[in-house]
Amino acid sequence: MAVAKRFAVSDNQTESDAADIRHIRLHAEGALSPMDVPRTQGRRRVGKLVAATVAVVGLAAVTAYVATLGPALPTVPADTVWMDTVAHGEFVRDVRGPGTLVPVRRRWITALTAGRVDEIRVEPGAEVTATTALYRLSNPDVEVQLLTVRQQLSDAEAELVTLASNVESNELAQKALIAQVRTQYLEATHRDEMNRELNAKNPGLVAEFDLARGRELVAELENRLGIETRRLDVLADSADEQLSAQRTQVGRLRSIVRFNEERAAALVVRAGIDGVLAESGVEEGQWINAGETMGRVVQPGRLKAELRVPQNRAGDLAIGQAAAIDTRNGMIDGSVSRIDPAVRDGTVTVDVSLVSDLPAGARPNMSVDGTVVLERLDDVTYVGRPANARAHERVGLYRLDDGGEVARRVSVKLGRVSANHVEVLEGLRPGDRVVLSGLSALDEHDAVRIER
Incomplete structure (x- = not known):
C-alpha cells in the first residue's frame, strides 16, 4: 500500500505516466511477473519513437510545400476595380473635352462716353431690341463741349457767308472797273481813228500834238484794261x-459737332441687337469710363458649343469633323467650325456648330461634354483606355487567368488612343479580360487575387 500511495497519479500527470504507474502498481501487488514489466515499457518507447519520427517528417513536408507556394497573393474585391474585355473590329478615334453652350451672336455693351449711371432701365433676362435703352448716363463736360463746338460751327458758318459776300462784292466792283476802262479805251480808239481820217483828208486839220496824244491815250487805256482784267482773274482765284x-x-x-453729338447721344446706352440682356454689371451712381463693359446681350435662339480640348490631343483636330454634344438632357449633333490657334491654360478652344434641334432646357452658359470624332479605323484590336495611358507606349496591365480569380501583370504595347479606348499592338488578344484601374496600390505585385 505504501508503494501504491507513493506512485499515486496527480492531476497534472499525462496519460502515459499514468499507464506506467499502473504497471508498477500491478507489479508491486504481484499481478504481473517481473518479465512482463520490461516488455511493456519497450513497446511504449518504440511507439513514442515512431510517433516522433512521423511528426518530424510531416512537419518537414509541410514546410517544403509552403516554401514552394511562396508568399500569399494580395486580394482585392472585384467591385473596386475596373475591368474590360479586349475586342477586335472598328476602332473610333475621338477626343473629348468639357465646354459650354454659348450664343452664336452676342454683343458686349460698352460705354462710348464716360459718365455716371443715372438710371438702369432694363434688368437681366429681359428681351430687348436693337434700339432699347438699357442705361442712361450723365456727364456735364460732354454737354458743355457740345455747346462749345456748336457755337464755333455757327461762327464759322457766319464767317463763310460774310466772306462769300465780300468776294462777290469785290468781283462785281472789279468787273465794273473793267467795263469802265473798256468804255474809255473804245472811246479813245474811236476818237484817234477819226482824227487820223480827218488829217489824212485835210492835212494839218488836226494838230500833231492831238494825234500823238490820242495814240498815247489809246495805248494807256489798252494797257490798263489788260491789268484790270488780270486783277479780276487774281481776285477770283484768291476768292x-x-x-x-x-x-x-x-x-x-461740323464733324466735331457730329462727334460730340454722338458722344452726348451715347449717354443713353442701347442694346445694339435684338435678343436678351444676359448680364448687367453696373449700379446706379457708378462712374463708368469710356470703353468699360456694362453688360451683354445675346440671341438665345442660336447656340454653339465651345469645347476645351487638352493641347496634347488637339493635333488631329480639323474643320468639319463630326461631333456630339452631351447636355445631360439629350445629345446634339454638330461639326467643328473653328479651332482656336492659341493655347490657353493647357487647352485649345474648339467651336462646334450645332446641326440638330436643341433639347428642352438648353440655354447659354450651360455646361456640356463634347466628343469629336477624329477617324474610324477597321480591323483593330482595342480595349478600354487605362488611366494615364498615352499613345505608342508600353505599359503593364493585369490580365485575368481562365478562372477569372487571379490577375497577372503582362507587358502591353499600345498604339493610337481615343477618349475611352486604346489600340493594342502587342501583349493581349481579343477576349482577354484585363484590369484597367484600381490596382495602383499593388503595383509592386506581379499577381493579385480578385475576390468575387
Missing part, C-alpha cells in the same frame, strides 16, 4: 482759295 479754306473749316467743325 476761291479763301472760300475753300473757310468751307474746310466749317466742314471740320
Whole structure:
C-alpha cells in the first residue's frame, strides 16, 4: 500500500505516466511477473519513437510545400476595380473635352462716353431690341463741349457767308472797273481813228500834238484794261482759295459737332441687337469710363458649343469633323467650325456648330461634354483606355487567368488612343479580360487575387 500511495497519479500527470504507474502498481501487488514489466515499457518507447519520427517528417513536408507556394497573393474585391474585355473590329478615334453652350451672336455693351449711371432701365433676362435703352448716363463736360463746338460751327458758318459776300462784292466792283476802262479805251480808239481820217483828208486839220496824244491815250487805256482784267482773274482765284479754306473749316467743325453729338447721344446706352440682356454689371451712381463693359446681350435662339480640348490631343483636330454634344438632357449633333490657334491654360478652344434641334432646357452658359470624332479605323484590336495611358507606349496591365480569380501583370504595347479606348499592338488578344484601374496600390505585385 505504501508503494501504491507513493506512485499515486496527480492531476497534472499525462496519460502515459499514468499507464506506467499502473504497471508498477500491478507489479508491486504481484499481478504481473517481473518479465512482463520490461516488455511493456519497450513497446511504449518504440511507439513514442515512431510517433516522433512521423511528426518530424510531416512537419518537414509541410514546410517544403509552403516554401514552394511562396508568399500569399494580395486580394482585392472585384467591385473596386475596373475591368474590360479586349475586342477586335472598328476602332473610333475621338477626343473629348468639357465646354459650354454659348450664343452664336452676342454683343458686349460698352460705354462710348464716360459718365455716371443715372438710371438702369432694363434688368437681366429681359428681351430687348436693337434700339432699347438699357442705361442712361450723365456727364456735364460732354454737354458743355457740345455747346462749345456748336457755337464755333455757327461762327464759322457766319464767317463763310460774310466772306462769300465780300468776294462777290469785290468781283462785281472789279468787273465794273473793267467795263469802265473798256468804255474809255473804245472811246479813245474811236476818237484817234477819226482824227487820223480827218488829217489824212485835210492835212494839218488836226494838230500833231492831238494825234500823238490820242495814240498815247489809246495805248494807256489798252494797257490798263489788260491789268484790270488780270486783277479780276487774281481776285477770283484768291476768292476761291479763301472760300475753300473757310468751307474746310466749317466742314471740320461740323464733324466735331457730329462727334460730340454722338458722344452726348451715347449717354443713353442701347442694346445694339435684338435678343436678351444676359448680364448687367453696373449700379446706379457708378462712374463708368469710356470703353468699360456694362453688360451683354445675346440671341438665345442660336447656340454653339465651345469645347476645351487638352493641347496634347488637339493635333488631329480639323474643320468639319463630326461631333456630339452631351447636355445631360439629350445629345446634339454638330461639326467643328473653328479651332482656336492659341493655347490657353493647357487647352485649345474648339467651336462646334450645332446641326440638330436643341433639347428642352438648353440655354447659354450651360455646361456640356463634347466628343469629336477624329477617324474610324477597321480591323483593330482595342480595349478600354487605362488611366494615364498615352499613345505608342508600353505599359503593364493585369490580365485575368481562365478562372477569372487571379490577375497577372503582362507587358502591353499600345498604339493610337481615343477618349475611352486604346489600340493594342502587342501583349493581349481579343477576349482577354484585363484590369484597367484600381490596382495602383499593388503595383509592386506581379499577381493579385480578385475576390468575387
